[in-house]
Amino acid sequence: MTDAAQRILQLRAELDQHNYRYHVLDEPSIPDAEYDRLFHELKALEAQNPQLVTPDSPTQRVGSLALSAFGEVKHEVPMLSLGNAFEDSDLEDFDRRVREGLDLPAGDLFGSVEYSCEPKLDGLAVSLLYENGLLVRGATRGDGSTGEDISVNVRTIRNVPLKLQGEGWPQVLEVRGEVFMSKAGFEALNARQLEQGGKVFANPRNAAAGSLRQLDSKITASRPLEFCCYGIGRVQGDLPETHIGILHALKGWGMPISRELKLAKGAQACLDYYRDIGQRRTSLAYEIDGVVFKVNSLAQQRELGFRAREPRWAIAHKFPALEELTELLAVEFQVGRTGAVTPVARLKPVKVAGVTVSNATLHNMDEVARLGLMVGDTVVIRRAGDVIPQVVQVVSERRPNWSPEEREQRSVKVPEHCPVCGSAVERTQLVKRSKGKESFVEGSIYRCVGRLACGAQLKQAIIHFVSRRAMDIEGLGEKSVEQLVDEGLVNSPADLYALTFEQIVGLEGFAELSTNNLLEAIEQSRKPTLARFIYALGIPDVGEETAKLLARALGSLARIRQALPEVLTYLPDVGLEVAHEIHSFFADEHNQGVIGQLLKHGIELQEEGDLHPEFAASTTLAGFITKLNIAFIAATGAERLAAKFGSVQGIIDADWLDVRQVERLSERAAKSLRDYFDDPANAQHALAIENQLREFGMHWQSERKQLEGLPLAGQTWVLTGSLEVMSRDVAKDKLEALGAKVAGSVSAKTSCVVAGPGAGSKLAKANDLGVKVLDEDAFLAVLAGYGVAL
Incomplete structure (x- = not known):
């Protein structure tokens, strides 16, 4: 047997296995790009050795065999796959072959071919058969000739019409398209699967395929599947004579088609479309892996005909993997x-989506364990848009047969000591608090206990402190911060405000002008808003929105520093765990010292004031009792206790007989209440919380201030495009000051969209949903109407 024949047999066997895993098991073990490489290697070898081509070669068929659990469906018109273009030159060659096949002149305006252009969805190809306008069958592509009968499952997809709309459709109409899952639907499904202890899907394509091919259609019905039509198969009746004309006719009969469908004339227009949608790829609501171009004229399609496994009149221009x-x-x-x-994974450099990747995130040790990762493994790397590359899975079949000793050496272990400062590394302990009980479980994060004695933590803390959304000290980049820390000039954020000209000017990258500019930027940062200052401190789990919430509700740094966890939980979206993080941060002696030094160095907080009236009015005695998390005391029981005793002290002092007289309070609840307050520490803590509520003016007996409703309270706004008069961050702050919530995406619940130049998909979605849209001038007029200074 020749080397070529042996390699052909090897490639066929490998491709058949990958086809089976991809099309039948929905568990691909290699990326599409790797499969394409193997396929094209086989195709090239067979072209060089045509005598070795056999009917069962992967180059002569599509996909794999149908699952035996489903009934078989014979496709009267084969469901063929498409040839691929990976470079611009491949598409230009395709266009040249089309023009030559149609005997059109080259380089002439009249030689240009019209093509339909639409994104190549990453899902599962299906066929829907309609007879007299009624859906009678759904099938997968299978091997192109025979697919699986999934009629019951496709009926559960909400945007698949069970009956065609309007009139004029053919008596028999086979519609072909892609079943897919949106990015948002995929994330929601995986979150639900995790919560329920189920299988987590690797990507939206796997999720869609696995959902559509469930034997229990109830499972399919629970999954967020969508359908998009891209063509037709068997037809008995009349249809338009262009591909785009057919798709628009199908749309009129209730079929979903791509909103990105366009007509292009000639190869250059096709390339322009490819580049445009490639730039917008990450902002689309669904995953795509390329663009499909088809000769628009059906007469020209018939003239061009087919090869063994693909039409000559269509091609898929793939994006970089x-x-x-x-x-x-x-x-x-x-x-x-x-x-x-x-x-962090250090990788053999590889090009992913046009970028060379040599590092990838592993998140935490739980993720390492889930992957079963060992040094030396072949791994799948994913990169989407600007997201940090990540390791998706281990290709276990490519792992060498290592000995037990080698496996132990190659396993990934957390260092016992910090790689930066040498301090101990400890696994975090999570405290689970519920109904008066605390339990400890191991967290997924390991931490260096060196705190700011650890150079890495100190550098990162200061980089965060000076960042644009925090204290906004321009001129202090990562390199400059590293120099200041390494030279011993800065050992805490407070030291920034004691820096002198002589200390800075000698550093690398600093001359007289840049030094003065930095000192001026430090000086200008001395008057931050309370929200910016809180965010700059880097409190765990406290992002910008939570910092704004703390500042707006509590009104002063003093109250935020004093607030007990149970008081903080009166804030919306602040749970007990985050509340304990905030309280622990301000209770820490080191953090107290840093904050004290910052204030001593002249930090003057802006926008401090009174407690927000709405926050002050959020307490009741019954709600207070509920927040104590006493076992078996729910909201209804708390309301009855409040009505009976009228005060915290009254509940603490109540004896067993008094508590048993509370209407419809169970014996178990009464016993739990007494056991809780019989512990002097619990009683003392409850009174401390009540005293703080009284001190803050939040006590249910405190005088309530008149609530002044903010004009945009309850509204959700979205900012898109670029603004000229102010930045989007400033616009967001002004909207939030008027009570609006500023979201990052448009939905039916969006109140208004502000669209500046360059607005894209968000503006399009707002128009589709009928959401109110303002340009920048109209937006500024709204702000001025509410007396907001510009």
Whole structure:
């Protein structure tokens, strides 16, 4: 047997296995780009050795066999796959072959061919058969000739019409398209699967395929599947004579088609479309892996005809791969500003989506364990848009047969000591609090205990402190911060405000002008808003929105520093765990010292004031009792206790007989209440919370201030495009000051969209949903109408 014949047999066997995993099991083990490489290698070898081509070669068929659990469906018109273009030159060659096949002149305006252009959805190809306007059958593509009968399942997809709308449709109409899952639907499904302990899907394509091919259609019905039509198969009746004309006719009969469908004349217009949608790829609501171009004229399609497995009149222009295979060379550990010790994969460099990747995130050690990762493994790397590359899975069949000793050496272990400062590394303990009980479980994060004695934590803490959304000290980039820390000039954020000209000017990258500019930027940062200052402190789990919430509700740094966890939980979206993080941060002696030094160095907080009236009015005695989390005391029981005793002290002092007289309070609840307050520490803590509520003016007996409703309270606004008079961050602050919530995406619940130049998909969605849209001038007029200074 020749080397070519042996390699052909090897490639066929490997491709058949990958086809089976991809099309039948819905568990692909390699990225699409790797499959394409293997397929094209086989195709080239067969072209060089035509005598070795056999009917069962993967190059002569599409997909794989149908699952035996479903009935078989014979496709009267084969469901063929498409040829691929990976470079611009491939598309230009395709256009040249089309023009030559149609005997059109080259380089002439009249030689240009019209093509339909639409995104190539990453889902599962299906066929829907309609007879007299009624859906009678749904089938998968299968091997192109025979698919699986999934009629019951496709009926559960909400945007698949069970009956065609309007009139004029053919007596028999086979509609072909893609069943897919949106990015949002995929994320929601995986979150639900995690919550229920079910299988987590690797990507939206796997999720869609696995959902559509369930034997229990109830499972399919519970999944967020969508359908998009891209063509037809068997037809008995009249249809338009262009591809786009057919799709628009189908749309009129209730079929969903791509909103990105366009007509292009000639190869250059097709390339323009490809580049445009490629730039917008990450902002689309669904995953795409390329663009499909089809000769628009059906007469020209018939003239061009077919090859063995693909039409001559269509091609898929693929995007650079978002997934690739490479080797894991090592796992190193980085230390973040909170001390989290995070594993990072060092990879054999590989090009993913046009970018060379040599590092990838591993998130935490739980993720390492889930992947079963070992140094030397072949792994799948994914990169989407600007997201940090991540390791998706291990290709286990490519793992060498290592000995037990080698496996132990290659396993990934957390260092016992911090790689930066040498301090101990400890696994976090999570405190679960419920109904008066605390339990401890191991967290997924490991932390260096060195705190700001650890250079990595100190550097990262200061980089966060000076960032644009925090104290906004321009001129202090990462490199400058590293120099200041390494030179011993800055050992805490407060030291920034004691820096002198002589200390800075000698640093690398600083001359007289840049030094003065930095000192001026530090000076200008001395008057931050309370919200910015809170965010700049880097409190765990406190982002910008929570910092704004704390500042707006509590009104002063003093109250925020004093607030007990149970008081903080009166804030919307602040749970007990986050409340304890905030309280612990301000109770820490080191943090108290840093804040004290910052204030001593002249930090003057802006926008401090009174407690927000709405926050002050949020307490009741019954709600207070509920927040104590006493076992078996729910909201109704708390209301009855409040009505009976009228005060916290009265409930603490009530004896067993008094408590048993509370209407419809169970014996178990009464016993739990007495056991709780018989512990002097619990009684003292409850009174401390009540005293703080009284001190803050939040007590249910405190005098309530008149609530002044904000004009945009309850409204959700979205900002898109670029604004000229102010930045989007400033616009967001002004909207929030008027009570509006500023969201990042448009939905039916959006109140208004402000669209500046360059607005894209958000503006389009707002128009589709009929949401009110303002340009910048109209937006400024709204702000002026509410007396907001511009």
